[in-house]
Amino acid sequence: xxxxxxxxxALSIQEGENATMNCSYKTSINxxxxxxxxxxxxxxxxxxxxxxxREKHSGRLRVTLDTSKKSSSLLITASRAADxxxxxxxxxxxxxxxxxxxxxxxxxxxxxx
Amino acid sequence: DSGVTQTPKHxxxxxxxxxxxxxxxxxxxxxxxxxxxxxxxxxxxxxxYYNGEERAKGNILERFSAQQFPDLHxxxxxxxxxxxxxxxxxxxxxxxxPIGTQYFGPGTRxxxx
Numbered sequence: 001x002x003x004x005x006x007x008x009x010a011l012s013i014q015e016g017e018n019a020t021m022n023c024s025y026k027t028s029i030n031x032x033x034x035x036x037x038x039x040x041x042x043x044x045x046x047x048x049x050x051x052x053x054r055e056k057h058s059g060r061l062r063v064t065l066d067t068s069k070k071s072s073s074l075l076i077t078a079s080r081a082a083d084x085x086x087x088x089x090x091x092x093x094x095x096x097x098x099x100x101x102x103x104x105x106x107x108x109x110x111x112x113x
Numbered sequence: 114d115s116g117v118t119q120t121p122k123h124x125x126x127x128x129x130x131x132x133x134x135x136x137x138x139x140x141x142x143x144x145x146x147x148x149x150x151x152x153x154x155x156x157x158x159x160x161x162y163y164n165g166e167e168r169a170k171g172n173i174l175e176r177f178s179a180q181q182f183p184d185l186h187x188x189x190x191x192x193x194x195x196x197x198x199x200x201x202x203x204x205x206x207x208x209x210x211p212i213g214t215q216y217f218g219p220g221t222r223x224x225x226x
Contacts, residue, residue: 030212031212031213033214035217040201040220040222041219041220042115042117042203042217042218042219042220043156043203043205043215043217044115044217045214045215045216048213048214088156092212092213093212100146100158100161100169100171100212101158101212101215102158103148103155103156103158104155105155105156106155106156
């Protein structure tokens with residue numbers, strides 16, 4: 001079953017604009033990760049944020065985590081056509097005996113040149 | 114390039130048949146994960162192996178099985194194939210803990226006719 005749910009399902013923006021994607025989850029987590037997938041290809045890890053962190057940056061990426069609301073957001077600034085891809089959040093449950101990441105269904109981002 | 118390799122890239126077969134998908138993890142990674150990605154179900158975790166031993170099971174059908182060999186490569190066996198098994202199958206690897214960064218292979222696209 002899906003733990004993370006991304007919102008929106010699809011997003012279309014102009015090159016140079018910022019893109020914001022949201023992820024909501026249900027249970028307590030150890031960390032939350034964001035991955036990118038270009039069409040039909042393998043997922044690429046973007047960023048990991050631990051449950052005791054509130055914000056993290058990596059280049060043009062900014063991730064926030066609000067554990068009280070069980071939600072995270074991924075902001076891509078100054079988007080480029082090459083950012084066109086699907087973006088997935090994945091949660092690592094903090095419950096004992098949990099040995100897997102649970103992925104959401106993703107947000108499909110289209111950046112129009 | 115994640116360092117994870119998967120073969121074959123594409124596989125076309127008929128219902129009722131059996132196929133084997135192969136994965137070689139990144140050098141030094143002890144954990145291997147298998148995922149199935151279909152349009153309607155999203156990315157589903159199937160199974161994890163750590164240093165040759167099964168560590169966690171997800172939504173893996175009884176018709177599917179996997180193993181990890183002493184050289185750490187892994188194989189996913191799919192038998193009595195059905196049309197609904199058509200999907201992208203990804204292998205991922207990590208150093209150890211499943212809740213850290215996972216590195217994904219390029220996937221095997223399976224089409225069951």
